Amino acid sequence: MTATTPAIEVAGLTKSYGDHVVLDGVDLTVPAGTVYALLGPNGAGKTTTVNILSTLLAPGDGEIRVAGFDVRREPAGVRAAIGVTGQFSAIDELLTGRENLRLMADLAHLDRTTATTAVTVMLERFDLVGAADRRAQTYSGGMKRRLDLAMTLIARPRLIFLDEPTAGLDPRSRRDLWAIVREQVADGVTVLLTTQYLEEADQLADRIGVLDGGRLVAEGTAAQLKRRVPGGHVSVQFTDAVGLAAAAAAHPEATSDAEALTLQVPSDGSIAGLRRVLDGLDNDRVAGVTVESADLDDVFLALTGHAAEAPAAREIPA
Amino acid sequence: MSTAYTVHDSVTMLRRNLLHIRRYPSLSVMLVAQPILFLLLFVYVFGGTMGAGLPGQHGGGDRGDYLMFITPGILIMTVASVALGTAISTASDMTTGIIARFRTMNIARVSVLTGHVLGAVLKTAGAVVIVTGFAFLLGFRSDAGPLDWLGVIGLLVLIAFSLTWLTVGMGLAADSVETASNTPLFLVILPFISSAFVPTDAMPAGLRQFAEHQPFTPMIDTLRALVTGARPGSDLWLAIGWCALIALLGYLWSRRLFLRVPAK
Numbered sequence: 001m002t003a004t005t006p007a008i009e010v011a012g013l014t015k016s017y018g019d020h021v022v023l024d025g026v027d028l029t030v031p032a033g034t035v036y037a038l039l040g041p042n043g044a045g046k047t048t049t050v051n052i053l054s055t056l057l058a059p060g061d062g063e064i065r066v067a068g069f070d071v072r073r074e075p076a077g078v079r080a081a082i083g084v085t086g087q088f089s090a091i092d093e094l095l096t097g098r099e100n101l102r103l104m105a106d107l108a109h110l111d112r113t114t115a116t117t118a119v120t121v122m123l124e125r126f127d128l129v130g131a132a133d134r135r136a137q138t139y140s141g142g143m144k145r146r147l148d149l150a151m152t153l154i155a156r157p158r159l160i161f162l163d164e165p166t167a168g169l170d171p172r173s174r175r176d177l178w179a180i181v182r183e184q185v186a187d188g189v190t191v192l193l194t195t196q197y198l199e200e201a202d203q204l205a206d207r208i209g210v211l212d213g214g215r216l217v218a219e220g221t222a223a224q225l226k227r228r229v230p231g232g233h234v235s236v237q238f239t240d241a242v243g244l245a246a247a248a249a250a251h252p253e254a255t256s257d258a259e260a261l262t263l264q265v266p267s268d269g270s271i272a273g274l275r276r277v278l279d280g281l282d283n284d285r286v287a288g289v290t291v292e293s294a295d296l297d298d299v300f301l302a303l304t305g306h307a308a309e310a311p312a313a314r315e316i317p318a
Numbered sequence: 319m320s321t322a323y324t325v326h327d328s329v330t331m332l333r334r335n336l337l338h339i340r341r342y343p344s345l346s347v348m349l350v351a352q353p354i355l356f357l358l359l360f361v362y363v364f365g366g367t368m369g370a371g372l373p374g375q376h377g378g379g380d381r382g383d384y385l386m387f388i389t390p391g392i393l394i395m396t397v398a399s400v401a402l403g404t405a406i407s408t409a410s411d412m413t414t415g416i417i418a419r420f421r422t423m424n425i426a427r428v429s430v431l432t433g434h435v436l437g438a439v440l441k442t443a444g445a446v447v448i449v450t451g452f453a454f455l456l457g458f459r460s461d462a463g464p465l466d467w468l469g470v471i472g473l474l475v476l477i478a479f480s481l482t483w484l485t486v487g488m489g490l491a492a493d494s495v496e497t498a499s500n501t502p503l504f505l506v507i508l509p510f511i512s513s514a515f516v517p518t519d520a521m522p523a524g525l526r527q528f529a530e531h532q533p534f535t536p537m538i539d540t541l542r543a544l545v546t547g548a549r550p551g552s553d554l555w556l557a558i559g560w561c562a563l564i565a566l567l568g569y570l571w572s573r574r575l576f577l578r579v580p581a582k
Contacts, residue, residue: 056422084422088418107327151419
């Protein structure tokens with residue numbers, strides 16, 4: 001793969017099971033060395049896309065090249081270049097962490113010394129030294145995910161697919177995993193990840209594709225996507241209806257909520273805009289002020305017509 | 319993928335399967351216990367009566383003669399029993415996430431299966447040694463020479479190899495681990511309708527024809543000849559032929575099931 005060849009090139013990808021269309025003409029290009037996030041709700045076609053790109057599943061129509069190889073005609077070339085970590089742990093639970101890594105090193109045809117070194121390095125880097133000789137089935141969710149990723153990375157693939165890599169992880173494990181992904185990117189590895197978590201896409205990705213109902217409904221950087229929806233707002237909460245009414249009269253463009261005693265004033269997030277709102281307020285009648293910028297949740301809602309379903313999953317412990 | 323890697327990957331997968339056998343020994347113990355129970359049951363419960371009914375140069379025999387008669391059949395049941403376990407372990411392996419990982423790796427894919435088969439053949443060898451030892455404890459004696467024993471070992475390995483390819487296919491074809499534990503049951507039943515426990519002459523016409531022509535009978539007759547130091551004759555070639563056929567069909571079937579690109 002040279003610098004000029006994109007790591008992933010997909011044109012007109014379709015996939016259906018009978019009458020059920022899963023992917024309906026997806027086009028995407030991922031330049032080498034970048035992180036691309038496929039964002040979408042359950043059933044949007046994220047996993048199907050990853051499975052096709054990683055040669056697990058035959059595509060319907062379309063031109064698909066991964067690491068410069070055609071997924072239909074040159075699957076071995078694709079497989080030699082990629083590493084995959086799916087949403088279900090792809091580890092051997094009967095083996096220990098060390099044995100799992102050794103298995104991967106052997107299958108990557110590393111010679112004995114290189115394999116032994118690589119296993120030790122991975123155990124240390126993924127904080128699994130203490131658990132190295134315990135069976136993987138005794139590992140916590142976060143440890144399993146780390147082992148899984150270590151198994152993917154031990155062969156040093158140039159392109160990795162991460163299918164919902166942090167689904168079901170606690171916030172700390174999620175942050176650990178993000179750090180690992182960033183390290184990989186710093187080493188020049190290309191990453192395609194799927195996620196339901198808007199924050200994750202925002203944190204990691206250079207470009208984000210919003211997948212909904214088998215179609216890419218939007219694509220761009222996080223900033224570009226955020227610009228596509230109405231901007232943020234300043235939300236002011238009042239102590240009584242008089243204060244609310246006075247402020248509402250001063251800001252005809254604002255929406256007032258009489259029951260909650262709040263006024264939402266559209267804002268571009270600048271200091272000047274914020275000052276304009278604050279200057280007219282009577283300190284004694286204000287209970288609190290919050291500034292909210294548009295986030296990817298707003299983008300998601302605006303682009304797909306329904307909210308992302310992810311946030312509730314954040315409470316699942318590891 | 320070159321052949322060198324096929325061998326290399328198969329050895330790697332064999333190591334994985336040997337670790338599985340070590341980590342989960344209860345299945346193996348159960349598979350060896352079954353033929354031993356049959357051996358005890360047939361020798362001590364039925365042996366006296368059955369031995370008396372055996373045709374022989376002395377005009378019938380005793381419990382000891384019956385032990386001599388059924389040991390080859392019990393060895394075949396041992397092989398079948400381990401093969402049944404392989405259907406279960408293959409099916410349960412296919413439910414684990416690591417199989418999907420293997421499919422995305424640049425390895426000889428069939429090595430996932432050869433790992434299972436080679437592991438099972440080694441496991442069968444262990445089981446056969448234990449069961450044979452048990453038969454000797456009960457009083458089994460053999461006139462076989464070293465060459466005959468070599469033949470016994472060779473044939474048992476061949477049978478294990480062929481039955482295992484068949485049961486790996488059954489494990490892959492099964493939609494659940496439960497199904498995988500049921501489909502190969504016929505392998506444990508079939509030896510009953512063969513020359514394993516009674517001479518086929520004692521059966522009614524239709525059944526006798528089936529018993530004489532089913533694959534287990536030439537295998538058992540060959541083993542019986544070898545352990546008594548006699549010449550197996552045409553049964554040997556028939557047994558080898560059946561093994562080759564079953565192994566080939568089992569291999570092609572398993573390979574096709576495993577290599578097909580999954581629909582979902």
